[in-house]
Structure formats: C-alpha cells, structure tokens
Amino acid sequence: MSRIGKLPIAIPAGVNVKVENGVISVKGPKGELSQKIDSTIEAKVEDGQIVFTRENDLPQNRANHGLYRALVQNMITGVSTGYSKTLELVGVGFRASNQGQILELSLGFSHNIYMQLPSEIKITTVTERNQNPLITLECADKQLLGQVCAKIRSFRKPEPYKGKGVLFKGEVIRKKAGKTASK
Numbered sequence: 001m002s003r004i005g006k007l008p009i010a011i012p013a014g015v016n017v018k019v020e021n022g023v024i025s026v027k028g029p030k031g032e033l034s035q036k037i038d039s040t041i042e043a044k045v046e047d048g049q050i051v052f053t054r055e056n057d058l059p060q061n062r063a064n065h066g067l068y069r070a071l072v073q074n075m076i077t078g079v080s081t082g083y084s085k086t087l088e089l090v091g092v093g094f095r096a097s098n099q100g101q102i103l104e105l106s107l108g109f110s111h112n113i114y115m116q117l118p119s120e121i122k123i124t125t126v127t128e129r130n131q132n133p134l135i136t137l138e139c140a141d142k143q144l145l146g147q148v149c150a151k152i153r154s155f156r157k158p159e160p161y162k163g164k165g166v167l168f169k170g171e172v173i174r175k176k177a178g179k180t181a182s183k
Contacts, residue, residue, distance in 0.1 A: 005065030008049040009073050012080045017050060019043045024050075024072055028079030031120065031140040035075060037068045078140035085149050086169035087135040090158070096125045096133045103135070107156040107166070121148060134169065 011017055015028040024043055025034040037043060040061045042053050050072060054065045077083075089096055095106040103123060105113040117123055122138040135152065139145040149168075158165035160176045167173065 003066075005052050005054070005062075005069045007069065008051045009069065009076060011045070011048050011050065011076065015076060015080050017045050017076070019045060019050075024075075026072070026075045026079050028076075028140075030079050030082045033075045033079060033141060035068070035071050038064050041065055041068050043068070043072070074142045078142055082138055082140050083142050083145050084136065084138045085145060087137070087149060087152060088167050088169050088171075089133045089135070090167055091156070091164035094133060094156075094164075095127065096135050097127070098123050098125050103152070105152070105155060113155055115152065117148060118144060120144060 012028075015026060018025045018027075022039060023034055023036050025032070038061075040055050041064055042055070044051050044053075052065060052069045052072075054061045089105075089107070091108060093106065093108060097104050101117045101119060101121075101123070103115045103117055103125075105115070107113060117137075120139055120141060121144065124136045126134045126136070137145060137148060139148075153166045153168075156165045158167050158171075158173045160173060161178055163173045163175055165173075
C-alpha cells in the first residue's frame with residue numbers, strides 16, 4: 001500500500017466531512033471546500049477518521065491513492081486552522097497597499113500594478129518606516145493561496161545580484177558576484 005495513502009485522517013472537532021458520488025465536501029469554521037476523487041479510490045468516514053482504499057495496485061492508482069489523501073488532509077487543515085503566507089518586498093521604493101480585495105504594488109516599473117484577489121483570500125499589507133513592506137495572505141484553500149503568491153512573486157522575481165524582488169518571508173537569496181569580481 002501507499003505509505004501516505006494508507007494513513008487515516010483524523011477529523012478535528014467542528015469539521016464536517018461528507019462523501020457522496022465521488023466528491024468529498026469538508027466544512028469547518030474557516031470555510032467550505034470540496035474535491036472530486038477518482039473512481040478507483042474509495043473514501044469512507046468511520047470513527048471520526050477518513051480512510052482511503054484503492055481497488056488494485058496499478059501504478060496510476062497507487063499514485064492517486066496518496067494524492068487524494070494528501071489533498072483531503074490539506075482541505076481539513078485549511079477549514080480548521082487555515083493557511084497563511086507572508087511576502088516581503090525588497091528594494092528601494094517598493095510599496096504595497098490594498099483597497100479591499102485590490103492589491104496595489106509599486107515595484108520600480110513606470111506604472112503601479114493592480115491585482116484583483118479572489119474573495120476567499122484575506123489580505124493585509126504592512127508598511128513600517130525602515131522596514132520592507134509585507135503582504136500577508138490568508139486562505140483555507142492551500143492550492144489557491146499558493147497560486148496567488150506565485151502570481152504576485154512573478155511581477156518581480158528575486159534576482160541574485162542585488163537581492164531585490166518579491167520574496168517569501170524568511171527566504172534567503174544566494175548572491176552572485178558580478179562581472180567586476182572576476183578581474
């Protein structure tokens with residue numbers, strides 16, 4: 001059996017899980033999420049746990065077994081505690097602000113970048129004197145949160161020569177020596 005797929009998922013208090021017609025729905029204090037699962041994988045809710053089984057040992061079914069178990073685990077964690085990521089803008093004159101769900105970024109281009117965020121994401125921007133601006137994103141859906149963070153980061157990726165760009169909080173950029181260092 002799959003090492004990850006065979007592990008049962010404990011359902012925390014305050015979280016409801018329903019399995020019907022190949023769709024798993026999870027509802028909790030932070031929101032509601034659902035995931036369609038493959039017909040070769042079967043999910044059962046028993047004794048406050050979710051157990052996944054597969055019908056045979058074909059390589060694709062073994063891969064799906066662990067995949068769907070991990071996706072449902074992420075959904076349960078998301079609706080019970082939620083996910084959070086913090087982005088840091090490193091660079092002179094880089095700024096971030098938000099008006100509701102519209103994020104405004106000033107990243108050294110000739111124009112500001114405006115980005116409409118999905119309604120499921122909660123955003124806060126912090127700008128303090130002598131500190132890099134921070135963008136904190138919170139969401140119950142781990143996949144959606146990662147996609148939005150990747151999109152924001154793509155506007156100005158961190159570069160290795162000066163270390164400027166949009167970084168995840170705590171990320172370290174390995175700096176390279178420039179052309180003049182080789183002489």
